[in-house]
Amino acid sequence: MNDREAQLRSLPSVDSLLAQTPIQRLIRSHSRDLVIDSIRQTVETARQAIMESRPVGADVHALLPLIEQHLRDKTRPSLMPVINATGVIIHTNLGRAVLSAAAQQAMQAAASAYNNLEFDLDSGKRGSRLAHAGGLLRELTGAEDAVVVNNNASALILILSTLAKGSEVVISRGQLVEIGGGFRIPDIMQESGAQLVEVGTTNRTRIGDFAAALSERTAMLLRVHASNFKQVGFVEQPSLSELAALAQERGLLAVDDLGSGALIDTVPFGLEHEPTIQESIAAGADLVCFSGDKLLGGPQAGIIVGRASAVRRLKRHPLARALRVDKLTYAALMATLEHYRRDEALDCIPVWQMISCPLVEIHERAESWAAAVGGSVIAGESTVGGGSLPGATVSTTLLAIDCEAPDKLTARLRQAQPPVIARIADGRVLLDPRTILPEQDEALLRVLKSSI
Numbered sequence: 001m002n003d004r005e006a007q008l009r010s011l012p013s014v015d016s017l018l019a020q021t022p023i024q025r026l027i028r029s030h031s032r033d034l035v036i037d038s039i040r041q042t043v044e045t046a047r048q049a050i051m052e053s054r055p056v057g058a059d060v061h062a063l064l065p066l067i068e069q070h071l072r073d074k075t076r077p078s079l080m081p082v083i084n085a086t087g088v089i090i091h092t093n094l095g096r097a098v099l100s101a102a103a104q105q106a107m108q109a110a111a112s113a114y115n116n117l118e119f120d121l122d123s124g125k126r127g128s129r130l131a132h133a134g135g136l137l138r139e140l141t142g143a144e145d146a147v148v149v150n151n152n153a154s155a156l157i158l159i160l161s162t163l164a165k166g167s168e169v170v171i172s173r174g175q176l177v178e179i180g181g182g183f184r185i186p187d188i189m190q191e192s193g194a195q196l197v198e199v200g201t202t203n204r205t206r207i208g209d210f211a212a213a214l215s216e217r218t219a220m221l222l223r224v225h226a227s228n229f230k231q232v233g234f235v236e237q238p239s240l241s242e243l244a245a246l247a248q249e250r251g252l253l254a255v256d257d258l259g260s261g262a263l264i265d266t267v268p269f270g271l272e273h274e275p276t277i278q279e280s281i282a283a284g285a286d287l288v289c290f291s292g293d294k295l296l297g298g299p300q301a302g303i304i305v306g307r308a309s310a311v312r313r314l315k316r317h318p319l320a321r322a323l324r325v326d327k328l329t330y331a332a333l334m335a336t337l338e339h340y341r342r343d344e345a346l347d348c349i350p351v352w353q354m355i356s357c358p359l360v361e362i363h364e365r366a367e368s369w370a371a372a373v374g375g376s377v378i379a380g381e382s383t384v385g386g387g388s389l390p391g392a393t394v395s396t397t398l399l400a401i402d403c404e405a406p407d408k409l410t411a412r413l414r415q416a417q418p419p420v421i422a423r424i425a426d427g428r429v430l431l432d433p434r435t436i437l438p439e440q441d442e443a444l445l446r447v448l449k450s451s452i
């Protein structure tokens, strides 16, 4: 019998492994089938290693950690918290807005007991879920009424399906945009049964272009905020008030898809001006829609505010039922909106805390990380991201780590527990304190120490 055969014979059987105490313990904390599967896979991997003359430990003690690792990999949740070291504040791939503590608590409260989601406590009768958040949104935006749906894409679909199906919607050629993930304004129009009428040119559209395109079939003038790209140079678009005035004169609706939809001005933080919801309402838009989890800093949602008569029609459309949000979203959204009402958004909403965080504080954090794990502290830029303020950056301080193979280091960081998402520039791995929550510092340093 040669060496290889001896080794193969020494591999324990699944049954003999199952009888071992440490394996019995695994079965108690996982399912038996899962443990058996991990044993089979591990033994098979060891068998192959022997066949390929690679050195391998084949007894229980050598196999047990491999079985445990296999189980850990298999039972690892698909969705898990990560550390966002990219400096992109509203990172679409990393879950966009982090919720405030109050919003988290509100979700917890809504999840852990019954509530009055669709129950009128005064009359004891059925209430409407769509009424929630209405009061807060009216107060904060100056609009007559509001309705909340699943996200801003569905907000647009609801608006177009309800108010422009079979009719024409006029939009500037400069705003026929793709928002991301293949979500294109012309496709949404088609899906909703609205007919697109393009006016103007890619770079210049005037109010006269809109006026000239109106017919008896026109229902709506649509403005879509260029939220993820920027046109500079010889460009012109009619203002929202011009559009609203034209719409009103001709008995049409002026709808503004704001995308991000800020409630507070971004200029004091060294950013460009992101149009606010209040401005769009004041400019006379009949309906304004925006995301809940971009600059608002709340849960995923599509929020529509505007004239009571138009909102009433939206609420009655069957799609409103299909696109409605659940109690957890309402709870988090209302808690987020409360921060604005109490004028504490900058202190309580993570998106705004990150935007407004003073550079000295960020610099100090980067310095303390460098002292703990090495690397150099350099000046850099954070971005808002998430379809807000394209190209706009805020100054930041980065921890830069020089290494032989930066892509290997970022891969190790992604595989760590918790995963750390960093970026590479000029052959260095860069970590931006701005988007790392203060309570994640300890975990970050632990991961860095074991990965660098």
Ligand SMILES: *Cc1c(COP(=O)(O)O)cnc(C)c1O
Residues within 6 Å of the ligand: 151, 152, 153, 154, 179, 224, 225, 226, 227, 228, 257, 258, 259, 260, 290, 291, 292, 301, 302, 386, 387
């Ligand atoms: C982001 C965005 C949307 C889509 O919003 P979601 O909430 O992601 O569905 C629509 N329009 C504009 C202009 C956007 O920026």
